[in-house]
Amino acid sequence: MARKKQPAVESKFIRLSSWSGLNEGDPVVVDSDRDKRGKFTFVAYVENKTTGDHWIEVRGGKPGEAKTRSFTLDQIYPADARKSGKLVKPSFVEAPRLPL
Numbered sequence: 001m002a003r004k005k006q007p008a009v010e011s012k013f014i015r016l017s018s019w020s021g022l023n024e025g026d027p028v029v030v031d032s033d034r035d036k037r038g039k040f041t042f043v044a045y046v047e048n049k050t051t052g053d054h055w056i057e058v059r060g061g062k063p064g065e066a067k068t069r070s071f072t073l074d075q076i077y078p079a080d081a082r083k084s085g086k087l088v089k090p091s092f093v094e095a096p097r098l099p100l
Contacts, residue, residue: 012050019045019056021097027079028058030071031087038062040069042076 017024022042030040040060047054055070073093081089089095 012048014047014049016045017043020092022076022092028092029077029079029081029087030058030069031075031077031091032071035061035069038065043068046070 019042022028024041024043026042028040028042030038038061040058043057043059045054045056055072056076057068057070058076059066059068061067061069074091076093077087077091078089078097081087081091
């Protein structure tokens with residue numbers, strides 16, 4: 001006897017591969033004490049439908065690493081935002097780079 005198909009379970013997460021002018025694979029700077037010198041690329045914007053929390057997933061880290069990490073929206077900056085170790089440009093939350 002054939003098994004009945006189970007209905008697909010809807011995920012409680014919404015994942016978008018583009019957000020605020022960023023697309024998957026775009027380089028970003030992360031404002032984190034632990035990862036100041038790491039190089040990261042944007043992976044996804046994620047929202048939890050149940051709690052309303054949202055975050056950004058990035059991939060990268062120190063040279064030779066390829067870890068997936070999650071950060072709050074206000075910690076994500078354009079790739080050219082850091083000069084001499086200081087952030088000199090606004091984050092994507094403060095100044096989204098949306099196409100006109």
